[in-house]
Each structure stands twice: as structure tokens, then as C-alpha cells.
Amino acid sequence: MQAVSFNVTIPGYLLGKGLGKLTESAVFGGLSGLRYGNITEPSLPADDWVRLEILKAGICGSDVGTLTFKTSPAMEPFSSFPAVLGHEILARVIEVGGAVRSVEPGQRVAVSPVISCKMRGFRAEEECPSCSTGWPATCEQAGEQGRILVGDEPLLRGMTVGYHGSLPGGWAERMIAHETQLFPVNDSLNDRTAALIEPLAVGMHAALGSRPFGSGPALIIGSGPIALGAIWSLRAAGYQGEIIAQIKRAHEAEIALSLGASDVVSPGDEARQAIVNTGASGYMPILGNEVYAGGGFPLILDCVGSRQTIEQALRFAAPRGRIVMLGCAAEIRKIDLTFMWARELDVRGYVCYGIEEWRGERKHTFQITHDMLVETGAPVQNMVTHVYPLAQYQQALSTAATRSKTGSIKVLLDPTAR
Template sequence: MTGRRVRSVSFDVSVPRFLLAKSVGRLTDAVLYGPLSGVSLGDRPALPLPGPDWLRLEVIFGGICGTDIGNLTYSASPAMEPFGSFPAVLGHEILGRVVERGDDVSEVEVGQRVTVDPFIHCRVRGWAPEAWCGSCRDGRHATCENAGEDGPQQIDGKAFAPGTIQGYHRSLPGGWSTEVVVHRSQVFAVDDALSDRAAALMEPLAIGMHAVLNTPITDPGAPALVLGSGPIALATIWALRASGFEGEIIGQIKRDHEAALARSFGADTIIRPGDEARSAMVETGASAYMPLVGDEVWAGGGFPLIFDCVGSGQTLAQSLRYASPRGRIVMLGCAAELKKLDLTFVWAREIEVKGFTGYGRETFRGEERHTFDITHDLLIESGAPVEDMVTHVFPLAEARRALAVAGNRRKWKSVKVLLEP
């Protein structure tokens, strides 16, 4: 292992880069992903396995997520900054092949394909079970309460850095690399029935599945409205249908190629934002009213279940106005600081708003299993062509171009962009 180098894409955060991105970022990608940014392609020393419970994977695919674009462009909220550590090798959507395993690892074999749960929990940090936080004890490790703390585990002789997720973590390099080191609790075997491209989508698909499984269906015949046309919205549509949702699924989609994907994943109806969305609201029995000042509001009808997979001020405002009395809004888009968001209907319509992140231990069909396991089996069972979501694949050397394509979906018609080390 001594002297071996690993090719990877890393990112470092600084105040000057933040100011540059905010001032010039709209004019040129160079300050967001290019030489002037904190993104760099280079070599790093290969990590030794930290212990007998760890594995080494060669990376088959590393996905680019909308969260990555948000962080690289400094458009995400700074609220989560204490729960990451930099410089970091990016990439939390990882499909790999086992090339080395510690003596205590028996769940997977060398040569086997695996997907990776990138959330770093108390067990990965090295804490004994009696010291685990409440979230980790409950199997909800995506909200680990020790994310801002160092852990007893050492990586290459160094203290374990704070951080919520592999890919934004100084100690554990992510999947935009030729290899990664992961804990045995993070890996999930992939059946030969799944293609590499389908398996590479396990992480974003599991996000949709986690939200769906934790949103009990109170009226099986009622419709669900899904706002958004990116991978998480498409994952939510697939998860609803694959898990047994029987009501109408309405997808609010902007572009034709995204609409085609949504239909193939299980959507019944596609609407565009604006007039088509308004017509869909009228079809629920809702009537529009105009206040003296501001946008129209509705009464009667509405949607009892809305998944907002965008998280913008516009989609959250729409969700609050389109929800029926006692309707539920599920927030999956990474909403951050929003100006002038009118929360009137939260209390005036008794609306329930709930957010979800990541995945964890679920109860499905009478069994307790990890979201990845459920997602994996339903991918095979449903036979949905989820790999069609992958629109672009780039070699690691073209990571900056890949980021530019992923960051401008309108121009490049990109949905999911993968790096292939």
C-alpha cells in the first residue's frame, strides 16, 4: 500500500471562493467548476483499511447530485457547514466492486458489486453501541446527533473528522475517485439482475423510497402530486408506484424528456407549471379567490398529499396553496433560506409539513430492513427502466465538464450525470 496513489476530485471551501462564486458565478462556470473554483483533480495517497470491519472498493460509478451542485456553487444554506469537513473528495452516490476486505467482513465477497450508504453514523465513527446517539439506536442514522463531533475511529493514524456524509468528509474520501474505503455497515450487495447504471441510482432512489415509506397513505384512492423533474422527483414517483400506491400520481414536470421518464416510472398524469397546474387544481374541485394584494388562493378541493422535490420558494408556496385541508406536504427538495414565504395556510388549513433526508431502518411488508435493501428488491420486482435516468457519463478526467452539464439541465437535457473512474 505504501506509495500507491489514487486519482480523485476534491473540493475545498474558502471565503474568497465564496465571494467569487457569488459575484461572477452567473457569468462563467470557471469560478464554479473550473481552475478558479475549489474543485481540483489530482492524486492522493491510498488509505490503508482502518480496521477489520472495513473494505476497499474500486469505484464503478460516482453520481453527481443536485446537492453537489448547490454546494459547489455556494447556493446551499450555510447552516449545515459545521457538519462537513474539508478539503474533501466528493461523491456520495457510489457503486463499487469489493477489492479488499477486513478480516471481520463476511457479508460480501471480493469481486462483488455493492452500493454504499454514505451517511456516517455512530458505528462508523467508532463508538460502542452503548454510546450511540438516539437516532443511530433507532436506525435513523441520517440524522446522527454526533455529526459535529470527532469519533474514536482513526483513519490512517489521524483523528476522525466531523461530518454527516461521505463525500463531504475530510477523513473518508467519496466516490469521485478510483477507489473508496468504507465500513462494513455501509455496503449492500447488488444482484446480477441489476445493471451497473440502475445500481448506481440506489442512493437517490432510496431517498424517494424513505420518504414514501414514512408517509402513511390515509386514503388509498386519493391522488399524489409530485413537484419536480430531477432524479429525486422521479425516484419518488417510482417509489410510490413500486411500493404499492394505488392512487393517481400527478407529476409536475417542465421538459418533455423528463415527462417521458416520469410516465415510465409510474406517473399517470403530467402537468406543466402554470396554467396546466392551475387546471389540475380546478379538477380537484377547488375554487380560486383573489385577495386584495398577492396571488390567488384556493378553497375546496386541493391535493391531500404533495411531495415537493424542488424546495424553492416558488414550489413551497405552490404546495401550501395547493394542499387540501389537513393535507400533507413532504419536503424532499433541499430548501434553504427563503424570503417572503407565506405560511398562512399551515395553520389556516391545518397542513402537516414534514421533511426527510437519507434512509435507514424501515418497516415494509411486515419486516424491518434498510431502505437500500427494500429499494434493491423493488427495482428487480418492478422492472422499471430506472437506468434511463442516466443521460450522461464522463470519465473522471472530465469532471469539470460533467459538473457543468449537471448544473445546466435546461441546456444539456441532463437528468442524472455519472462519473466513471
């Protein structure tokens, strides 16, 4: 089958670091570790696995970051290469193993890319503490080979499909998955909406983790799908306070408002006015940026993770406020952490999704996200700005990587299109 794979090597890493400063076409072109071509499909490794036909697969900021070598190498021991990329996946079930009970052929499913101890072939009593409590996103055996065989080889190390050497991700015609990864999609959700369940679940996990909600206001920093999705997630999770979205471009602002933002500000003067409106007074230190006292935001979601946004969040947070890190912040030089202690801030990171408390039940974040999409009918599909056939992956990546030029928000690959 046709697939887009990526290989990480030390020469490639160093070359990529250099190329990253040149054009994205060099990075996504022939010089990169990126390959499009035929790969061998794995057979089902056990009778509780299924084969899927991929309908849509998203391009995530972390994919662009990996290909341009902007992500930190810190997570490399929890991945394996060469890997078929793609972890935002909508698929159709085409083959089920004999023990599969939860899905049947023909069903559309959202696929959780997270690899659990169970999928690695470990028995229940061998599961790590994270997996045994419903949080395989922090699986403590992600750096180890599994016991299950894929082909003739033990399952390679790795945290998620999409950065995994034995289990192809979504930038391919087909893939295999364990039945616990699959969440059947209601007919009322179209493909574009259902393809967003993975990135929306990231925001939903952070929103649910930010309960109990105070009265606000909340500040969401970022213009991409995670930030826009977090606005929707906060509302879907029951947040009733004011939500200020700090956004760069007009079409993103429109979507932010349609998904529940109370107001939209651009970075800089408008954002400054927003913190002043909370009752804050500004003070100019002898050197550096303005600082504030009084007012502030009790909840800030930083969905960018740059030095500028982290420093802004630290300065804009109310005393004992919470800063949620959703932007895959990595190596950042020279950051002033003063307000972390001077305002007793709670800085909290989130990764992926897992089993949450919701309406008196324990449910997976994917299921909650899916159910709330059905319940709210929110126009999240407006985030999908571009859809490309798989073979046009280079153009798709280039479009995703140059948002200010192309106006892209979420770019999808469609392996069923020619």
C-alpha cells in the same frame, strides 16, 4: 489515486457566491475550490472495513449546490473539508478486513454514504439515540471527531461521505467503507440502474414515511431524479391513487409516465387546471397569487424547494394534507406561510434513509429500493442521460448544472473509463 476534491474556505465561499452569478465554467474551473489530482488512499482503519473500486458515481443537485455555494452554510459544522466529493456510489469490493462477513471481493455493492456512531469508533453503549434506532442520517455526534483513526488522525466530523475530510467519496478511483454501508447488487440490475439506488432511496424513504396512503391524488413537483424517483417509489411502496407530476420538459415527462405518473402537467396554467380538477375553486386576493378552497391535493412532494414551489404546495394542499419537503430547501426569503395554519397542513422533511418497516420486517431503505428495482424491473436507468470519465468532471458538472440546455437528468462519473 485520482480524485476530485473540494475545499470550503471563507474567501472561497464569498468568491463562489459572486462567481455563482457568472458562468458555471468559472465555478467549476480553476478559480473554484475544486481540484482533480492524486491523493493518498487511506488504509483500512479497522478489520470490519473494506476497500472498494468505484464503478459509477452520480452528480447530485446538492453537489452542484455546494460548488456554486447555493446551499445554506447551516450544515457546514456537520461536514469536513477538503473532501473528495460523491455520495451516490456503485462500487466493487476489492479488499476486505479480517472481520468482514457480509460482503466478499468481486461483489458489486451500492454504498450508503451515511456515517454512523459505529463507524466513528464509538462502542454500542456510546451510540447516539438516532444511530441506536437505525437512523444514522441524523447522527447526533456528526459534529464531533470520531475515536477511530484514519491514517494517524481521528476521524473528522461529518454526516456523510462525499462531504468528509477523512473518508473519500465516490468521485475517485477507490474508497474505503464500513461493511454496514454496503448493499450487494443483484446481477439483474445493470450498473446505470444500480448507481441510482442512493437517489431512489431518498424518494423511497419519503414514500414509505407517507404511509398510510389515502386515496389521492398526489402532486409531485420537480423534473429531476429525486422527483422522478419519488414517483417510482410511491408506486413501488403501494400507492394506488392518482399521481400528477408537475414537470418542465418532454423527455422528463415521458420518464415520469413510464415510472407510474397518471398524468403530467407543466407549471402554470396546466398545474392550475390540475388543482381545479380536484374540485377546488380559485379566488384572487387583493394582491398576489390565486388561492384555492375545496378539493386540493392530500399529498404533495416538493422536490424543488424554491420559494415558488413551496408557496404552490402550500396553496395546492387539501385541508390537513401533507407537504413533503425533498428539495433541500434552504435560505428562502419572503415566504407566505398562511396556509400552513389556515389549512392545518402537515409539512414534513426527510433526509437520506435508514431502517424502515416493510412487509412485516425491518429493512434498510437501500435494501427495499434494491429489492423493488429487481421486482418491478422499472426503466429507471432512462434517468441516466450522460456518463463521463472522472477526468472530464468539469464538463460533467457543467452538463449537470445546465439541465434546460443539455437535457441532463442524472449525470454519472465513471472512474473506470479513460
